[in-house]
Amino acid sequence: MSGIEISHGCAKGERPLIPQVCRVVEITQETPDVKSFRLQTLDGKKPFDCMPGQLGMFGLLAYGECMFVVSAQSDEWVQFTVKKVGLVTEQLHALCVGDEVSLRGPYGNWWPTEGCKGKDMLFIAGGIGLPPVRSFLLYCLEHREDFGRIDLVYSGSKYDDLVFKEQLFEIWPNEPDMHVHVSLYREDPQWSGDIGYTAPYLETLDLGPEDGNRVAVICGGPSLSRTCRESLVKAGFDEGNIITTLEMRMKCGVGKCGRCNMGGHFICLDGPIFTLEEIGRMHSDV
Amino acid sequence: MILNKKNLTPLLESMAAGRDVFVPARVDGVAKFALFGEGVECAFDLVNTTMPPKDLLFPQTQKMYHFDVDANGNYRIREYDESREQVVFGIRPCDMRSIVCLDEVFLTKGFVDEFYANAREKLLTVCIGCASAAETCFCESMGVDPQAAPNADIMLQDCGEVYRVLAQTPKGEAEVANWAAFVEEGDAEPVACELSLAVDMDGVVDKLEGLYDHPIWENLSIKCLNCGTCTYVCPTCHCFDISQDMRRKDGVRFRCWDSCMFSEYTMMAGGHNPRPEKLERVRNRFMHKLNFFERRYGMSLCVGCGRCVEKCPVALDITRLIDDIGACDVVPVAQAE
Ligand SMILES: Cc1cc2nc3c(=O)[nH]c(=O)nc-3n(C[C@H](O)[C@H](O)[C@H](O)COP(=O)(O)OP(=O)(O)OC[C@H]3O[C@@H](n4cnc5c(N)ncnc54)[C@H](O)[C@@H]3O)c2cc1C
Ligand code: SF4
Ligand code: FES
Numbered sequence: 001m002s003g004i005e006i007s008h009g010c011a012k013g014e015r016p017l018i019p020q021v022c023r024v025v026e027i028t029q030e031t032p033d034v035k036s037f038r039l040q041t042l043d044g045k046k047p048f049d050c051m052p053g054q055l056g057m058f059g060l061l062a063y064g065e066c067m068f069v070v071s072a073q074s075d076e077w078v079q080f081t082v083k084k085v086g087l088v089t090e091q092l093h094a095l096c097v098g099d100e101v102s103l104r105g106p107y108g109n110w111w112p113t114e115g116c117k118g119k120d121m122l123f124i125a126g127g128i129g130l131p132p133v134r135s136f137l138l139y140c141l142e143h144r145e146d147f148g149r150i151d152l153v154y155s156g157s158k159y160d161d162l163v164f165k166e167q168l169f170e171i172w173p174n175e176p177d178m179h180v181h182v183s184l185y186r187e188d189p190q191w192s193g194d195i196g197y198t199a200p201y202l203e204t205l206d207l208g209p210e211d212g213n214r215v216a217v218i219c220g221g222p223s224l225s226r227t228c229r230e231s232l233v234k235a236g237f238d239e240g241n242i243i244t245t246l247e248m249r250m251k252c253g254v255g256k257c258g259r260c261n262m263g264g265h266f267i268c269l270d271g272p273i274f275t276l277e278e279i280g281r282m283h284s285d286v
Numbered sequence: 287m288i289l290n291k292k293n294l295t296p297l298l299e300s301m302a303a304g305r306d307v308f309v310p311a312r313v314d315g316v317a318k319f320a321l322f323g324e325g326v327e328c329a330f331d332l333v334n335t336t337m338p339p340k341d342l343l344f345p346q347t348q349k350m351y352h353f354d355v356d357a358n359g360n361y362r363i364r365e366y367d368e369s370r371e372q373v374v375f376g377i378r379p380c381d382m383r384s385i386v387c388l389d390e391v392f393l394t395k396g397f398v399d400e401f402y403a404n405a406r407e408k409l410l411t412v413c414i415g416c417a418s419a420a421e422t423c424f425c426e427s428m429g430v431d432p433q434a435a436p437n438a439d440i441m442l443q444d445c446g447e448v449y450r451v452l453a454q455t456p457k458g459e460a461e462v463a464n465w466a467a468f469v470e471e472g473d474a475e476p477v478a479c480e481l482s483l484a485v486d487m488d489g490v491v492d493k494l495e496g497l498y499d500h501p502i503w504e505n506l507s508i509k510c511l512n513c514g515t516c517t518y519v520c521p522t523c524h525c526f527d528i529s530q531d532m533r534r535k536d537g538v539r540f541r542c543w544d545s546c547m548f549s550e551y552t553m554m555a556g557g558h559n560p561r562p563e564k565l566e567r568v569r570n571r572f573m574h575k576l577n578f579f580e581r582r583y584g585m586s587l588c589v590g591c592g593r594c595v596e597k598c599p600v601a602l603d604i605t606r607l608i609d610d611i612g613a614c615d616v617v618p619v620a621q622a623e
Binding site: 013063254 | 350351353355359360361362363365391392395396397398399400401498524525526527528529530532537539541544546551552553554555556558560561566570573574577578579581582621
């Protein structure tokens with residue numbers, strides 16, 4: 001096997017289906033339909049320790065629970081960034097600071113932070129795909145000397161849909177050797193920057209594989225993932241150096257309820273993070 | 287040690303004191319495992335029950351925990367453990383094999399499912415070997431011996447008039463120690479069970495690696511109704527949904543059997559569905575039985591009980607699929623995990 005090595009099926013835990021009751025300690029409105037929630041236990045502690053990229057089942061006892069990536073964490077809290085798309089996420093958006101929620105986890109594997117040491121990093125995300133990738137990006141920035149050049153290619157359909165605008169436009173562009181490229185899919189009165197779908201936009205940036213020394217990380221919907229992958233392969237990237245995170249309907253989060261399988265692998269337990277080379281070897285419906 | 291079949295009822299009566307004993311029975315026209323007691327007639331003549339015994343370990347609907355919401359909108363979780371001492375008496379070797387599969391799913395790979403684990407620990411398994419098979423039985427082809435179940439606490443091999451009693455675990459030995467009034471010293475020869483249905487599994491797992499995009503799935507799925515019957519009668523199908531019910535301030539979170547044959551099963555918010563058509567769903571189900579599970583846990587997820595063959599309303603038949611796979615001209619790929 002060539003390319004970046006990723007751990008799979010490495011999460012462990014006791015009593016996986018019983019949630020803990022947590023409290024919302026901070027809410028940030030990221031876009032009109034995306035909010036970030038910071039959670040603590042009722043006695044003010046961090047609910048669980050996790051690696052960048054791991055998942056949590058965050059929800060409301062009365063309504064249900066959903067899988068989200070931990071989009072940021074500190075010693076005191078974990079954060080989830082939630083787009084309002086359906087039944088439970090709509091209820092989550094109605095939460096106020098101080099409200100109680102349910103949380104279980106951490107689940108899934110994590111970004112290959114070790115395996116990417118010394119590499120140039122190319123992050124590619126669309127819309128709500130940025131929160132999952134952000135945990136990896138933040139790790140790279142915290143351990144800046146371990147990584148080479150960092151590029152972020154991010155796009156969305158409207159200016160309002162771009163998440164983490166402060167970081168995107170003010171903080172990250174000023175980080176050493178970090179290059180932020182943002183495009184919108186179509187013209188927007190609030191936007192004077194680049195226009196274009198992610199894949200063709202990516203191609204204009206001319207970011208090559210650097211002889212295998214650049215690792216690409218993709219997170220977006222099915223069509224973004226497919227087209228960007230094609231662009232990268234065309235540019236000469238080895239599929240083992242392209243990492244992505246997969247999404248599938250989930251209920252248990254621990255490889256038991258059956259629904260999130262991709263061939264003989266469960267995305268909740270073995271994933272959600274895989275290289276394209278690994279995915280190519282699986283029988284995938286995803 | 288042997289047990290005369292005439293002593294079965296008195297033995298069961300003595301076992302049922304203080305414990306729930308489940309036996310094969312016909313209840314309202316459905317053959318299933320029912321609580322031994324008044325009005326329940328044991329049906330040891332049944333080769334296998336229509337409904338598998340998996341609900342003793344993995345109930346069709348299972349409460350996981352209660353929760354209340356107090357006046358301030360705060361939650362309290364109250365845990366729930368419904369498990370209790372149970373005996374399954376008269377489970378067949380194919381269904382015992384299905385418990386090997388379920389143990390793998392629920393008890394391994396980093397997370398132990400406590401609801402299953404609690405029930406499993408409290409279940410005593412008394413397996414009765416098969417002296418004759420149904421038309422749809424093909425367990426032998428799936429590596430099951432109709433007169434043996436190594437993971438049963440107690441094995442009763444059918445020898446005609448009597449059973450040959452084998453206590454196979456410490457739990458089984460402790461139980462058999464109480465059977466003195468019903469058993470006698472001696473030995474008997476198990477009746478050889480003749481199966482009329484067989485498949486050739488040779489190369490099937492490895493051939494499936496190359497058949498994912500083969501027309502075989504289209505041909506198979508075209509008549510499927512996506513009714514889910516096969517998944518409910520399957521002793522190894524274990525998919526579940528998690529949901530909740532809230533009545534005023536009192537809630538319960540529960541899980542219930544789900545089926546990969548339903549399109550909602552993989553439907554995601556926003557309407558994207560990775561397995562939108564029955565082609566993908568049927569393929570996923572049979573790949574899971576015959577290949578995915580084998581790759582993940584080193585065993586087949588089909589035990590050859592024949593229930594789906596018998597009950598599918600459109601006669602979609604896994605044994606014919608296996609024959610068809612065998613007949614396909616593809617290179618087998620032995621893929622290590
Ligand atoms: C690995 C992974 C990471 C994710 N990370 C994020 C994130 O960081 N931010 C974010 O906004 N969203 C994320 N999602 C998607 C998020 O889980 C769904 O948007 C959410 O479950 C929708 O729930 P709903 O009740 O509002 O929608 P409904 O359509 O009402 O769904 C009903 C139920 O089905 C299940 N379900 C439906 N869609 C999905 C789905 N796409 N994925 C998993 N379960 C689903 C959930 O249990 C949900 O409660 C992630 C999904 C996965 C699988
Ligand atoms: S029982 Fe038959 S018709 Fe029903 S879902 Fe299964 S294969 Fe399809
Ligand atoms: S969510 Fe249950 S198996 Fe993955």
